[in-house]
Amino acid sequence: MGKTMSEKIFERKVNHAVQPGDLVIAPIDCAMGQDGTTPLAIKSFLDMNAQSVFDHHKIFFVIDHNAPSPMESVSRLHDEMRSFAQKFGISLFDVGQGVCHELMVAKGLVVPGDLVVGADSHTCTYGALGAFATGIGSTELAVAMISGKLWFKVPETIRINLHGTLQEGVFAKDVILFIASQLKADGANYKAIEFHGPVIDRLEMDERFTISNMAVEMGAKAGLMVPDDKTFSWVKKRSKRDFESVFPDPNARYCEVVDLDCSFLTPQVALPHRVDTVKSVEELDEIPIQEAFIGTCTNGRIRDLEVATRILSGRKVHPHVRLIVAPASREIFLHALQMGWVEEIVQAGGVFVTPGCGPCVGTHQGIPGDGWNVISTANRNFKGRMGNASAFIYLASPATVAASAIEGKITDPRKYLR
Amino acid sequence: MSWRGYAHKFGDDINTDYIISGKHKFKTLDMNELAKHVMEDIDPNFYQKIKPGDFIVAGKNFGCGSSREQAPRALLAAGIRGVLALSFARIFFRNAINCGLLVLECNTSPIQNGDEMEIDLLVGKIYDHTQGVQIEARPLPQVMIDILQEGGLVNYFKKYGSFRGV
Numbered sequence: 001m002g003k004t005m006s007e008k009i010f011e012r013k014v015n016h017a018v019q020p021g022d023l024v025i026a027p028i029d030c031a032m033g034q035d036g037t038t039p040l041a042i043k044s045f046l047d048m049n050a051q052s053v054f055d056h057h058k059i060f061f062v063i064d065h066n067a068p069s070p071m072e073s074v075s076r077l078h079d080e081m082r083s084f085a086q087k088f089g090i091s092l093f094d095v096g097q098g099v100c101h102e103l104m105v106a107k108g109l110v111v112p113g114d115l116v117v118g119a120d121s122h123t124c125t126y127g128a129l130g131a132f133a134t135g136i137g138s139t140e141l142a143v144a145m146i147s148g149k150l151w152f153k154v155p156e157t158i159r160i161n162l163h164g165t166l167q168e169g170v171f172a173k174d175v176i177l178f179i180a181s182q183l184k185a186d187g188a189n190y191k192a193i194e195f196h197g198p199v200i201d202r203l204e205m206d207e208r209f210t211i212s213n214m215a216v217e218m219g220a221k222a223g224l225m226v227p228d229d230k231t232f233s234w235v236k237k238r239s240k241r242d243f244e245s246v247f248p249d250p251n252a253r254y255c256e257v258v259d260l261d262c263s264f265l266t267p268q269v270a271l272p273h274r275v276d277t278v279k280s281v282e283e284l285d286e287i288p289i290q291e292a293f294i295g296t297c298t299n300g301r302i303r304d305l306e307v308a309t310r311i312l313s314g315r316k317v318h319p320h321v322r323l324i325v326a327p328a329s330r331e332i333f334l335h336a337l338q339m340g341w342v343e344e345i346v347q348a349g350g351v352f353v354t355p356g357c358g359p360c361v362g363t364h365q366g367i368p369g370d371g372w373n374v375i376s377t378a379n380r381n382f383k384g385r386m387g388n389a390s391a392f393i394y395l396a397s398p399a400t401v402a403a404s405a406i407e408g409k410i411t412d413p414r415k416y417l418r
Numbered sequence: 419m420s421w422r423g424y425a426h427k428f429g430d431d432i433n434t435d436y437i438i439s440g441k442h443k444f445k446t447l448d449m450n451e452l453a454k455h456v457m458e459d460i461d462p463n464f465y466q467k468i469k470p471g472d473f474i475v476a477g478k479n480f481g482c483g484s485s486r487e488q489a490p491r492a493l494l495a496a497g498i499r500g501v502l503a504l505s506f507a508r509i510f511f512r513n514a515i516n517c518g519l520l521v522l523e524c525n526t527s528p529i530q531n532g533d534e535m536e537i538d539l540l541v542g543k544i545y546d547h548t549q550g551v552q553i554e555a556r557p558l559p560q561v562m563i564d565i566l567q568e569g570g571l572v573n574y575f576k577k578y579g580s581f582r583g584v
């Protein structure tokens with residue numbers, strides 16, 4: 001019987017055959033921690049009386065969640081990360097460099113075939129490169145930093161085949177919201193997902209990351225894609241590391257195969273407070289909004305800012321709406337500056353905040369008011385997610401968010417893209 | 419090893435933002451401070467209702483969402499001994515074991531809010547003394563039982579320096 005990508009990656013790491021359900025201790029290729037999880041990992045590291053890290057070239061810290069620091073206590077935690085990183089020679093991406101998941105893929109730190117752990121649930125983003133990447137907690141990050149190994153249960157895999165061609169105005173975000181509505185928030189719990197099909201083949205890497213990023217919203221342990229020429233050119237431009245890609249066997253055994261035709265897909269919106277309660281934008285009643293947010297590890301990339309600019313250019317954000325934009329990294333921000341997109345968005349009335357997580361997780365910069373409706377390009381709309389449990393968060397593509405910002409209500413972006 | 423405590427019942431898909439919201443967790447590593455805010459967006463008085471040793475009893479997909487280990491740690495600091503749920507999100511499940519919070523998958527529908535519970539980890543049995551029923555828990559892998567018996571991954575790793583018997 002053939003093997004899935006996940007099974008083959010684990011086999012290569014442990015040098016023996018594995019089956020779904022097997023527990024293995026596997027060496028990791030790299031480990032990542034951000035400022036919401038690393039301080040606790042450092043505490044666990046010290047509690048374990050550890051003296052050294054297994055390999056400082058394979059550990060990366062990012063200060064992105066609460067950056068720049070909004071309060072003293074956070075500044076202290078950030079400083080703990082900085083001193084720890086300095087002591088052990090660990091690379092740390094400081095305030096303003098970007099969201100951890102964008103940096104891990106854009107700096108060439110992850111390559112196809114890798115086994116990567118990150119103390120952040122959206123570590124699954126790197127699956128788009130053909131790596132097995134999964135989220136862990138702080139104490140496990142500490143163990144990974146000390147020993148370079150962790151135990152894993154080899155997951156079963158759901159194969160999702162995405163057929164057809166996306167219509168104008170329909171994006172990777174709409175695809176993954178639609179998938180979430182089909183699989184539900186626990187539909188892939190404990191499992192890996194492999195995304196296949198012509199829709200994936202045609203997407204650029206920016207958009208593939210959007211899809212793998214949200215695999216965890218269905219509970220998946222990882223969200224993998226088969227590497228192709230686009231993957232290789234992405235990685236070769238960014239990484240000096242040698243790599244050996246892993247491909248699924250044609251007769252691989254999947255626990256479930258899901259076929260979805262995406263040709264009829266329209267722009268999708270996830271309704272509060274669940275990622276899997278999704279409707280087509282056409283089916284929605286008029287929903288006024290008070291805040292619009294473009295950014296995050298899901299949709300803060302170049303193509304996202306590009307399409308938002310296309311829609312906002314020469315227009316004005318509705319006077320009742322705060323439009324906040326957080327580029328996913330400094331490089332993306334610089335690119336947007338050079339292209340004149342920042343100017344166009346700011347002219348339209350948008351507000352730029354530091355590259356990083358921005359208002360995504362409710363720590364600062366754009367906490368909604370009571371009863372507000374927010375339309376966001378993020379991956380989660382849990383109650384209280386953005387820092388106010390009395391707000392309502394809708395999730396959509398950057399195009400839908402930009403169009404909604406102009407009209408002051410949730411809007412189908414297609415009329416602005418024709 | 420067995421533990422007794424009272425049940426606090428919740429529904430499906432209780433996410434980590436409900437358990438401890440991001441706006442609190444990034445501020446501090448002081449779990450006693452975070453403990454005061456557990457579940458506050460669902461039940462603002464929840465913290466006051468907990469007696470040390472109590473259990474949370476929930477439906478499916480408990481702990482979905484972020485990888486924040488502050489979620490199980492804050493529950494422990496608030497006095498919660500364990501969580502029984504129909505299913506758990508995987509990162510929360512691992513984190514809970516690594517912090518020493520008991521987590522068992524089982525059919526939680528017979529359990530009512532306020533029931534007196536008893537959990538036997540080694541035999542994987544749950545007793546609801548109020549309803550007079552016994553519930554089978556899904557067995558845990560040995561490595562998880564070992565980590566729980568040491569009170570979490572920090573102690574386990576200090577003792578063994580690696581993972582045993584996987």
Ligand code: SF4
Pocket residue numbers: 065099100101120122296297298356357358360361378379
């Ligand atoms: S952008 Fe949002 S979802 Fe992504 S890592 Fe930051 S807080 Fe998490």
